[in-house]
Amino acid sequence: MWLGYKICLFWVSFVMGETIEEYFDFVLPLVKEAGKSLLTAADYEVETKQEIYDLVTVYDRKIEDVLIKNIKKKWPHHKFIGEEESEVNGISELTDTPTWIIDPIDGTANFVRNMKFSGVSVGLVINKVQMMGIVYNPFLEECFTAIKGKGAFLNGEEIKTNGQKDIQKSIFNYELSLARNPKYYELYMYRLKYLMKEILGIRSYGSSVMGLCYVANGRLDAYQCDGLYPWDAAAGVLIVREAGGYVCDSNGGEFHLMNPNFLATSTKELSDQFMAIERTADEERENASNKNIKFSP
Ligand SMILES: *[C@@H]1O[C@H](CO)[C@@H](O)[C@H](O)[C@H]1NC(C)=O
Secondary structure: OHHHHHHHHHHHHHHHHHHHHHHHHHHHHHHHHHHHHHHHOOOOOEEEOOOOOOEEEHHHHHHHHHHHHHHHHHOOOOEEEEHHHHHHHOOOOOOOOOEEEEEEEEOHHHHHOOOOOOEEEEEEEEOOEEEEEEEEEOOOOEEEEEEOOOOEEEOOEEEOOOOOOOHHHOEEEEOOHHHHOHHHHHHHHHHHHHHOOOOOEEEOOOOHHHHHHHHHOOOOOEEEEOOOOHHHHOOHHHHHHHOOOEEEOOOOOOOOOOOOOEEEEOOHHHHHHHHHHHHHHHHHHHHHHHOOOOOOO
């Protein structure tokens, strides 16, 4: 019985292990090839989606189509959640079936302005667990990868977060474009009022997948972003965790891939410091809103 159980476990891990690596080996070259097509991109039109900062080009659609088509041909029963496809069909529910979650170009606004901070992101979720992530920035020739339980890598070299535990020494990437939205404006303004006195420096890079990877390899200490979609986090959150970093929901709770907002930090200790300060800021905002006081700097 025990032996049977062990053999069964071994078999499961063997088959799963083999399969994940097989998925990885098949998809990595596809992602790289798709990403490289951006290096020669020219004369494309830029459209604006629902939000004014949400842009799309023909390359977003092309890359997503190529990735989905090729993976589907190899594994016809797999499912897909792609940014551009979801724009048309809505985001499908996550099931236990292997599901590829694709952001063809994250940081499109950077891409169209020739700022080299954007990337192709592909995550694989099986049984609702994030199992694999690939984020490729063709402009800097940097490919971040992770397989669950096997560590995180940049161009094949293992990476770790920088282990920062002190908010006063931390460089914080805070995605602030959402502050345009009245729903978020006061939230951000109150939090910044408190955070700016504590942190060492602030950035707002405009690509969630790259922001996560920069925490993973220790360039950033912390990264926070709200109002996200699964494709913004499917690969990057796994990469941060496999690099030893900590990811929670932007409000301090558990991170949820299908309703993602996050704070990603080098360590849990750093996360706790950010969260304590943000709780105070949120409380002041709450108090002000109860008294109908608008934020004024
Ligand atoms: C919010 O209001 C409560 C009750 O008046 C007060 O105790 C608390 O200090 C306030 N919080 C902040 C951060 O201003």
